[in-house]
Amino acid sequence: MEQNEKSEKRPTIKDIARESGYSKTAVSFAFNTPSRISKKAAEVILDTANRLGYIPDPMARNFSLRRHLSIGFLLPQIIHYSMRNPYTLQVIQGIGSVCQKYGYTLTLIPPLNESITDAVRSAAVDGLITMGMQVGMDIVDVMKTRKIPFVTIDGTPSEGMPSVNIQDEQAAYRIMKLVLEQGHRNIAIVSLSEDAFASDEFEASVPKRRKRGYERALNEYGLSLYGEDSPIFQVVSECTLEDGKHTGHLISKLNKQPTAVVTMSDIVAIGCILYFREHGIVVPNDVSVVGFDNIIEAQLISPALTTIDQPAGEKGYLAAEALFCMINGDSLGSTHMEIPFTIINRQSLAGVKEEI
Amino acid sequence: MEQNEKSEKRPTIKDIARESGYSKTAVSFAFNTPSRISKKAAEVILDTANRLGYIPDPMARNFSLRRHLSIGFLLPQIIHYSMRNPYTLQVIQGIGSVCQKYGYTLTLIPPLNESITDAVRSAAVDGLITMGMQVGMDIVDVMKTRKIPFVTIDGTPSEGMPSVNIQDEQAAYRIMKLVLEQGHRNIAIVSLSEDAFASDEFEASVPKRRKRGYERALNEYGLSLYGEDSPIFQVVSECTLEDGKHTGHLISKLNKQPTAVVTMSDIVAIGCILYFREHGIVVPNDVSVVGFDNIIEAQLISPALTTIDQPAGEKGYLAAEALFCMINGDSLGSTHMEIPFTIINRQSLAGVKEEI
DNA sequence: CTGAAAGCGCTTACAG
DNA sequence: CTGAAAGCGCTTACAG
Numbered sequence: 001m002e003q004n005e006k007s008e009k010r011p012t013i014k015d016i017a018r019e020s021g022y023s024k025t026a027v028s029f030a031f032n033t034p035s036r037i038s039k040k041a042a043e044v045i046l047d048t049a050n051r052l053g054y055i056p057d058p059m060a061r062n063f064s065l066r067r068h069l070s071i072g073f074l075l076p077q078i079i080h081y082s083m084r085n086p087y088t089l090q091v092i093q094g095i096g097s098v099c100q101k102y103g104y105t106l107t108l109i110p111p112l113n114e115s116i117t118d119a120v121r122s123a124a125v126d127g128l129i130t131m132g133m134q135v136g137m138d139i140v141d142v143m144k145t146r147k148i149p150f151v152t153i154d155g156t157p158s159e160g161m162p163s164v165n166i167q168d169e170q171a172a173y174r175i176m177k178l179v180l181e182q183g184h185r186n187i188a189i190v191s192l193s194e195d196a197f198a199s200d201e202f203e204a205s206v207p208k209r210r211k212r213g214y215e216r217a218l219n220e221y222g223l224s225l226y227g228e229d230s231p232i233f234q235v236v237s238e239c240t241l242e243d244g245k246h247t248g249h250l251i252s253k254l255n256k257q258p259t260a261v262v263t264m265s266d267i268v269a270i271g272c273i274l275y276f277r278e279h280g281i282v283v284p285n286d287v288s289v290v291g292f293d294n295i296i297e298a299q300l301i302s303p304a305l306t307t308i309d310q311p312a313g314e315k316g317y318l319a320a321e322a323l324f325c326m327i328n329g330d331s332l333g334s335t336h337m338e339i340p341f342t343i344i345n346r347q348s349l350a351g352v353k354e355e356i
Numbered sequence: 357m358e359q360n361e362k363s364e365k366r367p368t369i370k371d372i373a374r375e376s377g378y379s380k381t382a383v384s385f386a387f388n389t390p391s392r393i394s395k396k397a398a399e400v401i402l403d404t405a406n407r408l409g410y411i412p413d414p415m416a417r418n419f420s421l422r423r424h425l426s427i428g429f430l431l432p433q434i435i436h437y438s439m440r441n442p443y444t445l446q447v448i449q450g451i452g453s454v455c456q457k458y459g460y461t462l463t464l465i466p467p468l469n470e471s472i473t474d475a476v477r478s479a480a481v482d483g484l485i486t487m488g489m490q491v492g493m494d495i496v497d498v499m500k501t502r503k504i505p506f507v508t509i510d511g512t513p514s515e516g517m518p519s520v521n522i523q524d525e526q527a528a529y530r531i532m533k534l535v536l537e538q539g540h541r542n543i544a545i546v547s548l549s550e551d552a553f554a555s556d557e558f559e560a561s562v563p564k565r566r567k568r569g570y571e572r573a574l575n576e577y578g579l580s581l582y583g584e585d586s587p588i589f590q591v592v593s594e595c596t597l598e599d600g601k602h603t604g605h606l607i608s609k610l611n612k613q614p615t616a617v618v619t620m621s622d623i624v625a626i627g628c629i630l631y632f633r634e635h636g637i638v639v640p641n642d643v644s645v646v647g648f649d650n651i652i653e654a655q656l657i658s659p660a661l662t663t664i665d666q667p668a669g670e671k672g673y674l675a676a677e678a679l680f681c682m683i684n685g686d687s688l689g690s691t692h693m694e695i696p697f698t699i700i701n702r703q704s705l706a707g708v709k710e711e712i
Numbered sequence: 713c714t715g716a717a718a719g720c721g722c723t724t725a726c727a728g
Numbered sequence: 729c730t731g732a733a734a735g736c737g738c739t740t741a742c743a744g
């Protein structure tokens with residue numbers, strides 16, 4: 001691999017053709033379908049290619065072949081947070097295994113580099129996996145007019161938008177019911193903030209579906225989510241450990257202390273627990289805390305977290321498999337996939353203590 | 357955005373030109389440098405584009421512009437492991453912040469889809485960040501003949517290969533010395549396995565540099581790494597929690613129990629500690645354990661881990677900044693960056709007990 | 713088995 | 729301000 005001749009520029013297929021005495025067609029065949037040329041031709045061509053340090057330009061190749069061998073994952077948070085969010089990380093693991101299986105790379109598309117819509121417009125990928133999408137969002141429009149295959153995780157199932165979900169409403173209902181059964185009536189609900197690209201006009205986001213589940217359970221116990229006299233305190237937290245701690249702080253300063261904190265995310269729940277621990281508030285004796293997701297850390301923290309197990313890795317896996325089906329033109333078995341969740345009963349939730 | 361006409365195929369610049377009555381040049385300008393055409397032209401063109409659902413093809417654009425707006429990160433382990441490796445994750449965080457700053461995406465390139473060399477050959481990125489590279493590896497050759505900018509983290513600094521490192525030999529020396537000062541003489545050294553693309557012929561890999569540091573400290577105490585009578589037990593572990601546990605198991609079965617376990621990775625050290633804890637072996641009373649990296653978990657586990665702090669996020673950050681310099685044709689300040697490390701003294705290392 | 717030529721969908725000097 | 733045309737580096741019917 002001598003760097004003779006034009007040492008600055010990469011040699012092209014044309015150079016190899018000239019140098020080897022064969023045509024560009026032959027050179028291309030040598031690299032892609034050697035069976036279509038003579039053994040000798042292939043040998044000579046590969047040899048000169050080697051000698052001149054020729055490697056087919058991936059960009060030109062992709063352009064000509066109309067594919068990238070990469071799928072994109074639209075991060076729900078900036079990279080820094082995403083890489084610290086065990087749930088997201090698990091989703092990526094699932095997606096990643098499928099990518100490896102198909103020999104694809106995984107392009108991480110961070111939100112908020114200028115406009116996330118622009119990023120989606122110009123993403124050089126064969127398909128996209130997104131989180132929390134809903135029909136009507138700008139991004140969804142862009143993906144549709146680009147005619148690029150995509151599937152969304154934790155989005156709102158709708159026509160023409162394959163999705164992977166658990167039954168969020170039902171899961172939230174079940175865990176709130178569990179809390180109520182333990183006698184809790186003063187409850188703090190910690191919602192998740194909407195994704196970067198969502199907005200309030202979207203009625204069926206995951207946080208909203210979960211809140212509806214909470215509400216249904218509360219109503220069964222004659223409690224209301226809203227109103228002056230509601231014993232339910234509501235607050236929103238970013239999905240980070242830091243904001244979870246901050247939320248713990250906030251709750252601890254409440255006039256009327258809740259006996260249970262119901263969160264939409266383990267990472268936030270753990271943040272609360274850490275704050276409480278640092279300030280002498282004992283979980284679950286002083287206050288119960290429940291989470292959502294069942295990340296690995298949920299069983300490591302003490303007290304171990306009562307939570308909803310949702311198989312994040314499997315979500316990623318299923319979404320990616322579906323995406324590859326679409327990319328390869330195969331028909332999907334089902335476009336709206338639903339994975340079962342499980343309630344995980346551990347130690348962070350206890351019965352409320354009798355007053356007096 | 358009616359989907360009239362050829363509803364199957366995406367419209368191209370040609371369609372918009374025809375439909376709007378302007379030239380392809382004008383259409384291109386409308387999207388890229390609207391200042392070069394009249395206001396009216398821009399308006400009409402953008403309008404028709406919108407009406408026909410036209411979005412410039414990113415692939416064609418990239419090909420024409422000769423850039424991707426994405427940099428690649430060659431994962432040192434398969435995605436599944438990488439997403440569970442706090443050190444790698446921190447490196448990605450650092451890289452990611454820089455990507456966002458420049459409006460680039462981050463392409464994760466997993467090893468072992470067929471051949472990793474092929475992946476590097478065909479990666480559609482503007483630059484690459486790699487880990488553990490050494491001159492002489494196939495991958496390095498490929499990157500060089502592709503003339504694609506790259507920088508390597510934890511590799512072997514050499515001419516023409518920008519790198520980011522800590523002083524691994526010195527760090528290993530220091531922590532081993534600390535162990536020896538505590539009176540330990542029966543020591544188990546847990547090395548890291550070489551990266552997927554490395555091989556034994558490479559003499560200056562990170563594991564080897566660290567081992568040399570250990571050796572230097574041991575020699576000062578009259579101990580030898582090798583030989584029948586050496587009190588030093590050596591074993592290799594994958595950089596995963598599971599294999600760390602397995603290594604703990606292995607060590608616990610040793611004929612002559614070491615009083616200290618010196619590992620090259622916190623994740624492995626923590627694996628050992630977890631195994632020991634589950635089997636009634638008390639750290640550091642029964643055996644001391646030290647790590648390397650100072651991942652966040654190192655301070656959460658009990659006993660907290662004595663380890664080497666190396667700023668992984670900063671490694672990623674510096675590597676990415678250097679890469680963007682190269683991509684933009686700016687000259688690098690220095691090609692071999694070295695970041696300081698720190699010894700973190702916590703509770704997992706204690707003095708050896710007198711054996712009477 | 714081999715090669716001339718069209719095509720992939722953009723960008724951008726260049727001339728008007 | 730506008731457009732015809734060349735070019736980016738490949739792939740692939742198609743004809744021989």
